[in-house]
Amino acid sequence: MHTMPFDTVLIANRGEIAARIIKTLRKLGLRSAVVYDEVDARSPAVSMADTAILISGHTPIAAYLDIAQIIAAAHKAGAGAVHPGYGFLSEQAQFATAVIKAGIAFIGPAPETIELMGDKIRARNFVQSNGFPVAQSAIEEDDPATFVSRARAIGTPLLVKPSGGAGGKGMRIVRDVDALEGAIEQARSEGQRYFGDHRLYVERYIENPRHIEVQVLGDSFGNIVHLFERECSVQRRFQKIIEEAPSPALSPELRKRVCETAVGIARAANYQNAGTVEFIFDAGEFYFLEMNTRLQVEHPVTEMITGIDLVAEQVYATAGRELGFAQSDIVSNGHAIEVRLYAEAPERGYVPTSGKVLLLEYPSGVRIDSGITQGQQITTAFDPMLAKIIAHSPTRTLATATANHAIQGVILLGCETNASFLARILSDESFVRGQFHTGYLEENPHIAAGNPATGLSAFLASAALLTRQVRESADAVPALHASLGHWRN
Amino acid sequence: MYHSVEVDGVDHQLWLSPCQSGSYHLHLRDHVISPVAFAQYGENSGVLTIAGETERVRFVIEGDLIHVHIRGMTRVLRYSDPLRTLACVKQEESSLITRAPMPGVVVTIAVSPGQPVSAGAALMMIESMKLETVIRSSQDGVVDRIHFKEGESFEREAVLITLSKERR
Missing domain, CATH: 1.20.5 (Single alpha-helices involved in coiled-coils or other helix-helix interfaces)
Known part of the structure; x- marks a missing residue:
């Protein structure tokens, strides 16, 4: 057993990711502690953790965003490190700073790195000034007086984005240049409402691109490696639904180029820990989209093809250990596909669903990262993701078939899910051929609609x-x- | 006698008639499927035989709701008991009380206290399992009490609305 500077890790998260992190901590011989809101009392993470500490807030989400309560819980549990998971506080530099100030290690990159990459405009400028490609854009704060005319000069279609944005919130597509000013005002008010930040920028909108991202890993010795790319183009409203690795769209030359670009960006930022560089890919060209300074939801597909446990690597990096492998040691093996099981009804405009889980059974032969258990009440208080089903096979065709068979074998009664929708995607000819882009589901509404007469x-x-x-x-x-x-x- | 089963907000009329031992003919509005049979194994699973094919079925019965999983698809079906409706018509007293057929949330209330209503009039709209259902009056009367507000949730069999016979 390797010696670590801490023996207990507090997970400041919930659901499947909290449970998934606990599994690795156990493997590393570390104790796990979780914080939880009352509504999650019956969740798998709470029963799996060595210590579970109740926190509260005026809403369940507010509890998981309460930095003071989480740090107090970390002290109470004797935690020497905090893992933020994804979402919630994971990309808030002030949380990382508060954890470190409390004398606890933060499992993630340095707060300055989180801050740099969290400000979309600063991140974009940073990447561009280091010689990496970004989409043509106009940034309001460069010169507010000429913002609209500079945006017009790029030419439509345009994408108006809030500087503090994430997850597609507040983003607006402008196809008619006369609608630009209206879109700017709407995006500004949404940016203010969602992120408390009114700053905007406008980018050339690339129609129907692919979303391809690269997993990187850095240590405190200046070593940076990539773990290949993930293809995340199957989305609805900028929300990923199915991810896979490798991308079916990349030639070996393009793969090498995008992975090396990602490593270059991470190196320029002196990146330490696990991170993801997201790109828009169109007609053989890559443009930097953003860098996520945390573990991604879709990290398992990378783990499956490389055999590397990313949470373990995050813990090692935080513990100050040097990366145990070089770039040339990392080999991509087979094909992995992840599908996200959501409590929502694609057939009815993706409305969120709720209910008590009356019966829950998962198929065998695939990896299941689940955040729910039988008897648990699914509420609309949180993100609707319930579980991830990850298939790993020698080829993409086999992985698609395995994932399809697996999702049809998920038995969840009591709360409506998107399971049959996922099966319809996995059976769709365009998906099977690997020919899709971020507009694929909007262009094929019959996939979401389904056929009410089936069976x-x-x-x-x-x-x-x-x-x-x-x-x-x-x-x-x-x-x-x-x-x-x-x-x- | 036809029975009524609701799926995704659509009512399906159906009935069974005996076929060979243990199996039935399934009569739907416009066609008959036979033979159909169900062999239950354990609490929540069984095998459905339908027109010569077999399907593995997982299910949970929750009051009038039947949650069913077949071949990667999950549906919630709701059985409406014709006898219960009949019983309500027979018993004058109980028909003054309108009970919730399933747990849910009040979406809209169509009447106010003191308002005269006739049999079949819409009293309120409820939502349950994402299905919207109109609760109708089973007889003529005057709205006496409305037991839940819009947005409030209730359990199965909860009294939703009480009518009185006479105008007060």
């Missing part, structure tokens, strides 16, 4: 046969039929 008679037959009253009224008839039968004989 209906089997469901009606089951309902009829399972309902005592329906069976009884049928069984009341045979007496008559039977006697008639005898009479005829």
Whole structure:
């Protein structure tokens, strides 16, 4: 066993990622502590952790954003390090700073790095000034007076983005240049509302690009490696649904170029810990989109093809250890596909769903990162992601078939999910051929809509046969039929 | 006698008649499927035989709701008991009380206390399992009490609205 400067790690998160982090901590011989809101009392992470500490807030989300309560919990649990997971406080430099000030290690890059990459305009300028490609853009604060005219000069289509933005919130596409000023005002008010930041920039909007990102890993000795790319183009409203590695769109030359670009950006930022550089890819060209200074939801596909446990590497980097492998040691093996199981109904405009999990069973033969358990109430208080199903096979065709078979084997009764929608994507010809882009689901609305008649008679037959009253009224008839039968004989 | 099963907000009329031992004919509005049979294994699983094919079925029955998983698809079906409706019509007293057929949330209330209503009039709209359902009056009367406000949630069998016979 390697010696670590800490023996307990507090996870400032919930759901599947908290459970997934606990698994690695156990493997490393570390104790795990979690904070949890009351609504999560029955969640897997709470039962798996060595210590679970109740926190509260005026909403369940507010509890997980309460820095003071989380640091107090870390002290109470005797935690020497905090893992922020993804979302919540994971990309808030002030959280990382507060953790470090409390004498606890933060599992992530330095607060200055989080701050640099968290400000989309600063990050973009930083990347451009280091000689890496970014999409043509106009930044308001460079000269507010000429912002609109500079944006017009780029030419439509344009994408108006809040500087503090994330997850597609507040972003607006402008196709008609006359609509630009209206879109700027709307994006400004949304940016203010969501992020408390009114600053904007306008970027050339690339129609139907692919979203490709590169996993990087850095240590405190200046070593930086990449763990290849992930293809994340199957999205709805800028929300990823299916991710895979490797990308079916890249030639070996393009793969080498984008991975080396990502390493270059990480090196320029003196990046330490796990991070992801996101790119827009179109017509053989890459443009820097943003860098996420945390573990990504879709990190398992990278783990499957490389065999490297990213959470373990994050812990090692924080513990001050040197990377245990060089770039040439990292080999991509086979193909991995992750599908995200959401509590939502794609058939009805992706509305969030809720309910008590009455029956839950997962298929075997695939990796399942689950944040739910049977008996748990699914509420709309949090992000609707319930679990991730990750298939790893020698080829993309086999991985697609394995993922498809697996998602159809997920038995979750009591809360409607997007499972059959995921199966429809995995069966769609464009997906199977690897030909899709970020506008794929909008261009193919029939995939989300489904066909309400599919298999209906089997469901009606089951309902009829399972309902005592329906069976009884049928069984009341045979007496008559039977006697008639005898009479005829 | 037809039974009513609701799926995704659509009512399906169906009934079973006996076929060979243990199996049935499934009568739907416009066609008959046979034979159909269900062999239950354990609490939540079974095998459905339908027109010569077999399907593995996982299910949970929760009151009138039947949650069913077949071949990667999950549906919630709701059985409406014709006898219960009948019983309500027979019993004058109980028909003055409108109960929730399932747990849910009040979406809109269509009436106010003191308002005369006739049989079949919409009293409120409720939502349950993401399905919207109109709760109708089973007889003529005057709205006496509305037990829940819009947005409030209730359990199955909760009293939603009480009518009185006479105008006060």
